[in-house]
Amino acid sequence: MSEWNTRDELLAKVRAQMHEKRYVHTLGVAASARELAARFGADPEKAELAGYLHDYCKCWPVDKMFEILVRHDMPAELLEGEKELWHAFAGAIVVQSDLGITNPEVLQAIRYHTTGRVGMTLLEKVVCVADYIEPNRNFPGVEEIRRLAETDLDAALILALGGTMQFLIEKQKTVFPLTLLTYNDLISLKKESRRV
Template sequence: MDIEKAIELVEANLTKGRFEHTLRVKDTAIQLAEQYGAPIDLVTIAALFHDYAKDMDKNELRRLIISYALPDDLLEYHHELWHGPVAAKIVEDQLQITNEDVLNAIYYHTTGRANMSLVETIIFVADYIEPKRSFPGVEDVRKEAKQDLHNAARRALKNTIHHLLDKDATIHPNTFFAYNHLTKTIGVKEV
């Protein structure tokens, strides 16, 4: 898909603030792709569409989860997790984007998953560290992303798990699977 056309579609479907966030994620993802040798075209498309369904009404997201026959258990978790899987299905169905790396990067950008590809990991980290993000631990992850992308993802997952535990919130199993996979494969590396 042509990048300019993708930008137009995304801008038309998102609020101004969400669109600006998306452009920052795109720029961050491109920097990481250049550093770590990922295909810039795939990273760019995944970054542009990662929040494509984020501004949809919760009831519409629920309807699409059912309509697209996404896993039923998705509805058991906070609605903030719904937009990634729905966006992946929309871009596949309506925009004929079929690259598995792109679709998985969009689908799993909020939860992560075990054995993420390089493109998936870049989108996951870029969304977490884009320049306007400001929360405890983000600076450490930004610093680590310059040295070790996979450890940056592991630290982002760890921070997310801690944050959700502090809120007594449910945690999607993919987040644990992603954290455990990275901890087992790369070990524990502190910044």
């Protein structure tokens, strides 16, 4: 049984977890995810729900997220990696336990919205790209990702992940292995589709 019955109740719970700027971002991601889902054939309701919940734990203290991840036996490479990734994995756990979200597609879209994964589903790609292109985002290259997302979701995701990895390398931060594997997987799929 979920602890909320209406969209307004859900949004009140989401809003209570974060500061105003993060909440505005969250609404932007949900709207962008719904739009991308409609454009590319994913479920708009699931996309919007995952968008609302994707950053549920983003503003939580890192020690609280760490405790959740350890309790759920998350891999060492995640726990030892950049803390910026923790909110996605912790969020998928928390929205299931605290909000009663049980749809595996929605939970996976939340879990992998920052790292990606090999063999991403359409819904996962939608939420990941929506997180990059929502209207409040403003970073070098965002307009090109938005342009690509009009017609080619995979190309938009490749550019977005590539930009993230480049940023991390320039800052001498670690690149999470799953993100590199995701990028390589998407590139391989692109090459295969060109051969067909």
